[in-house]
Amino acid sequence: MPPVRTSEPDALDAALRACADGDPDAFAPVYDALSPAAYGTAVAVLRDPDHAAEVTQEVMIEVWQTAARFDPARGSARTWVVTLARRRAVDRVRAEQARRNRDQRDADRQAGERERDVVVEEVEQAFETAAVRNCLGSLTPTQRDAVLRAYYGGLTYREVAAELGAGLPTVKTRIRDGLIRLRDCLGVNRG
Amino acid sequence: MADDVQGTGSTGGPPTGGAWDLLPAYALDALDDLERRAVERLLETDPDARVALDEYRDVVAAFTVDAPAPAHLRSQTLAAVQDLAAAPTTPFSAPAGAPARRTSPQGAQRAPRRWGVALAAVAAVAAFAVPTTLAVQAVQEQRSLQEQADVVAQMLADPDARLVAAPVAGGGDASVLVSGDHALFTTAALPAAGPDEDYQLWVIDDGTISSAGVLTVRDGATTALVDASPGRVVAVTVEPAGGSEQPTTDPVVALET
Numbered sequence A: 001m002p003p004v005r006t007s008e009p010d011a012l013d014a015a016l017r018a019c020a021d022g023d024p025d026a027f028a029p030v031y032d033a034l035s036p037a038a039y040g041t042a043v044a045v046l047r048d049p050d051h052a053a054e055v056t057q058e059v060m061i062e063v064w065q066t067a068a069r070f071d072p073a074r075g076s077a078r079t080w081v082v083t084l085a086r087r088r089a090v091d092r093v094r095a096e097q098a099r100r101n102r103d104q105r106d107a108d109r110q111a112g113e114r115e116r117d118v119v120v121e122e123v124e125q126a127f128e129t130a131a132v133r134n135c136l137g138s139l140t141p142t143q144r145d146a147v148l149r150a151y152y153g154g155l156t157y158r159e160v161a162a163e164l165g166a167g168l169p170t171v172k173t174r175i176r177d178g179l180i181r182l183r184d185c186l187g188v189n190r191g
Numbered sequence B: 001m002a003d004d005v006q007g008t009g010s011t012g013g014p015p016t017g018g019a020w021d022l023l024p025a026y027a028l029d030a031l032d033d034l035e036r037r038a039v040e041r042l043l044e045t046d047p048d049a050r051v052a053l054d055e056y057r058d059v060v061a062a063f064t065v066d067a068p069a070p071a072h073l074r075s076q077t078l079a080a081v082q083d084l085a086a087a088p089t090t091p092f093s094a095p096a097g098a099p100a101r102r103t104s105p106q107g108a109q110r111a112p113r114r115w116g117v118a119l120a121a122v123a124a125v126a127a128f129a130v131p132t133t134l135a136v137q138a139v140q141e142q143r144s145l146q147e148q149a150d151v152v153a154q155m156l157a158d159p160d161a162r163l164v165a166a167p168v169a170g171g172g173d174a175s176v177l178v179s180g181d182h183a184l185f186t187t188a189a190l191p192a193a194g195p196d197e198d199y200q201l202w203v204i205d206d207g208t209i210s211s212a213g214v215l216t217v218r219d220g221a222t223t224a225l226v227d228a229s230p231g232r233v234v235a236v237t238v239e240p241a242g243g244s245e246q247p248t249t250d251p252v253v254a255l256e257t
Helices: A009-020 A024-046 A049-065 A077-103 A105-129 A133-138 A141-153 A157-164 A168-186 B002-010 B018-027 B033-045 B047-061 B072-086 B105-128 B132-157
Strands: B162-167 B173-179 B182-188 B197-205 B208-214 B222-227 B233-240 B253-256
Touching (some): A009 A049, A009 A077, A024 B072, A049 A077, A141 A157, A157 A168, A168 B047, B033 B047, B033 B233, B197 B222
Antiparallel strands (some): B173 B182, B182 B222
């Protein structure tokens, strides 16, 4: 099959349908079009190229296996793959956290906190090319902080609340209102 | 419907309610298990919530900066998919019009041949679990698959093994091979579960329902070895992704062992 791009949704959707029908030759263009979204998503959460590569491979195999579940009426193939990749990357972060909590509670927690501070700064740079960048200004500083910590740290909002020393309802509301503002600014509307 | 979502969003007040408020955090994978279940229940019943979730997922996807994956990953992944595509996908064909109860003695005699193919499918899965990157989990999976294959080999050699088969509500066929206290559950042509759903297997013993795990379905086929002595019921329900503590829907198929 000829190359397809996420900017050519019809060709990509057609290649995914062919994958769902079990045509392995349709997978190469799907891989080429979607693996950058999977890898970019995994790197943002895991910040480790090797782990991100592993997640990318898992996700792309999942794409092949579950291509029949992709429903273009519900969103783009890119969003679908980002959703799959983010879920796997976050699962990995949480499994790693659980392991650390068992193993080396104190030492690793201190290292983790330092890491996270650095990461919040790195985040600003990554945004230079993110589609969402121009919309971040529509958030209040506290909304922005909560959303970015949840996004890049792979944290639950409870963990975000603990990090910020803020109440659960407060953080829940910041994340909710932050995403609503981003949605409206990006003009996302599936109506 | 979508106008409501858009309208309320632009005035800053989304539809209210506990699970609705959690949709953005759900899209960010920022919920714990309990809250995730609550949101998934909402998604099952409220199409507007699904639309809202799809919008939030677009927002989350806008954070991603695409980046080329390491070059070596491409050939590995393409090769893995070629292997998967070549693996047998239909372990057996359920006999046409098979009753949803124990088969005749003839059926039982035919069973070993049919299930020999199922065993080949198990072996093929074990052989596939190779992607070098899947490390520990794959090794564990492989070991348990090997153990399963050993048990299944014994079951196939059992002249008293019985086959119970029935169509699945919604499509496909399910059957269970019973030998001693083991039951090998298999499906063919099972339709894919919804995007936020999984098939879950249950063993029912005199009113006590135990989970036998979420089914991994590949091209409509799945194989699960469960402990189920004669007289128990093996059933499948559709559950929110990840499975449930107890069934939350009616079974799509139930087979007496």
